[in-house]
Amino acid sequence: MTSQLERDEVRSRQRVGSAPTRSRISTRRLVPARLGPVGLLIGPLALVGLWELAATAGWLAPRQLAAPSVALRTGYQMLLDGELLPHLAASAQRAYLALTFGVLGGTVLALLSGLSRVGEAAIDGLVQVKRAIPTLALIPLAILWLGIGETMKIVVIASSVFVPVYINTHAGLRGIDIRYVELARTTGLSRAEFIRRVALPGALPGFFTGLRLAVTMCWTALVVLEQINATEGIGYIMTRARDYGQTDIIVVGLVIYAVLGLLSDGLVRFAERKSLSWRRTVGS
Amino acid sequence: MTDRRTMIDADTTSRDSERVTPVVQLRAVSRHYGERTVLDRVDLDIGPGEFIALIGRSGSGKSTLLRSMARLDEDVAGSGTVGVPENRSVLFQDSRLLPWQRVLANVTLGLRGPDARASGLAALADVGLAGRERAWPNALSGGEQQRVALARALVGEPDLLLADEPFGALDALTRLRMHRLLLRLVAEHRPAVLLVTHDVDEALALADRVLVIDSGVLLHDQPIPGGQPRDRADPALPRVRADLLEALGVTDDS
Numbered sequence: 001m002t003s004q005l006e007r008d009e010v011r012s013r014q015r016v017g018s019a020p021t022r023s024r025i026s027t028r029r030l031v032p033a034r035l036g037p038v039g040l041l042i043g044p045l046a047l048v049g050l051w052e053l054a055a056t057a058g059w060l061a062p063r064q065l066a067a068p069s070v071a072l073r074t075g076y077q078m079l080l081d082g083e084l085l086p087h088l089a090a091s092a093q094r095a096y097l098a099l100t101f102g103v104l105g106g107t108v109l110a111l112l113s114g115l116s117r118v119g120e121a122a123i124d125g126l127v128q129v130k131r132a133i134p135t136l137a138l139i140p141l142a143i144l145w146l147g148i149g150e151t152m153k154i155v156v157i158a159s160s161v162f163v164p165v166y167i168n169t170h171a172g173l174r175g176i177d178i179r180y181v182e183l184a185r186t187t188g189l190s191r192a193e194f195i196r197r198v199a200l201p202g203a204l205p206g207f208f209t210g211l212r213l214a215v216t217m218c219w220t221a222l223v224v225l226e227q228i229n230a231t232e233g234i235g236y237i238m239t240r241a242r243d244y245g246q247t248d249i250i251v252v253g254l255v256i257y258a259v260l261g262l263l264s265d266g267l268v269r270f271a272e273r274k275s276l277s278w279r280r281t282v283g284s
Numbered sequence: 285m286t287d288r289r290t291m292i293d294a295d296t297t298s299r300d301s302e303r304v305t306p307v308v309q310l311r312a313v314s315r316h317y318g319e320r321t322v323l324d325r326v327d328l329d330i331g332p333g334e335f336i337a338l339i340g341r342s343g344s345g346k347s348t349l350l351r352s353m354a355r356l357d358e359d360v361a362g363s364g365t366v367g368v369p370e371n372r373s374v375l376f377q378d379s380r381l382l383p384w385q386r387v388l389a390n391v392t393l394g395l396r397g398p399d400a401r402a403s404g405l406a407a408l409a410d411v412g413l414a415g416r417e418r419a420w421p422n423a424l425s426g427g428e429q430q431r432v433a434l435a436r437a438l439v440g441e442p443d444l445l446l447a448d449e450p451f452g453a454l455d456a457l458t459r460l461r462m463h464r465l466l467l468r469l470v471a472e473h474r475p476a477v478l479l480v481t482h483d484v485d486e487a488l489a490l491a492d493r494v495l496v497i498d499s500g501v502l503l504h505d506q507p508i509p510g511g512q513p514r515d516r517a518d519p520a521l522p523r524v525r526a527d528l529l530e531a532l533g534v535t536d537d538s
Contacts, residue, residue, distance in 0.1 A: 179376075179378070179380055180380070180382065182356055182376075182380075183374075183376070183380050183382075183393075184394075185355075185356065186354055186356065186372075186373065186374040187373070187393045187394030187436070188394045189393070189394050193394070197382065197385065197389075197393065198382065201382070201384035201385070202384070204384070276384075277420075278383050278384045278385075278420045278421075278422060279383070279422075
């Protein structure tokens, strides 16, 4: 065994020795190599390991924070009892319905504002004002206008989600290279052709940036809103768990948010890579 | 100022006995950027199928003149009449391909009609890029990108091709190959060509007539002896080259 290892080592040393220049060049990278999905997991896994260690060693009291293993068991049990899925479905329905409205609204407004001066005059200032107001500060008014039902929740989430989509899509449209505008003029493109073949594809990277922010943001407002007149939803079970001091259920809720957020982000990134395959940039 | 000006009109343009209607007619074209006059009452006629090279130092106004003929200068102050054909195309120094459109879609940009795809494929084959129609522009080399741009410029059978230093960013070998390609395609499609360049030898190799511009004034109008393909060893060429360099203000003792 040892001799085998030694032989390998000798062989590898010979290999390095035979091509010294190549090995020196390959170690000097100006841009870090791309980290695979496993590499990205190292940080989170280390944190969970520390957390479990702290809980089993008794540094963390269960009523402050449940151990990851305990939360895992609780989550599995809730799943088996059929308790978790209805809540998850209720939350997902709210979040993604609101996301759909918000993204559609943000995109349409960005197009109106980015492609016409009248549109920009009418829309852009208003969106900037809206952006300055925290979404949660709109809840009192939204309740007075729309009641405490589902409509209010979806409107509030959609109204926060549309902002990043609008801002980034609008910036993408305004930032289209003047050289491409000249090209469109010299090739005699009509306005409709210009929008379809130059403006929209040019703004697509911006749109995706906005979408990535939006998919995680749609869950943020949900947590607060599900504390208002809700009988199901992840936010609801977390609020109830707080009342009973069940930190394991709270952790289950947090993990669900994290997983959903990461999954949504992954989906958007996948769609982004597919539709922006013409780009060759560092890190893609 | 006026004494330096060469009057260039239809008579000098078509030296042949029959008078052809020029495709380009510029009359007293002036352009100003603020206080600075970039073009100063330029008159120019270009006959059908005529290959003109416009040379000048940087800042001489050569690109401004091309942009006025491409009608890309509507926000620039100026006067005069610019008569250019409706069917014209521009070849930019950067190939200016839309990176999010595949090669064929770039070639057929602005082309309408049911046979646009077929014309696009034919144009790509003409520039030696048959089979690359599904490639992304970013995946092509600089020379290949410029060939796609050339295909796009000629696919609509323009009456006038405006080329703004189209080979300036290419390496010397690629540039020579592009010269041959351009000459072959121009001979096939017969557009009038205005080639803006700062390279006297490029102008001598390609053009029927070389114009020298300085401070917004057309100073010199030089017919080039010998048709295409041009004999590089033509004994008349060094004399012409020296004349052009002198007009540009470059002399051996300076």
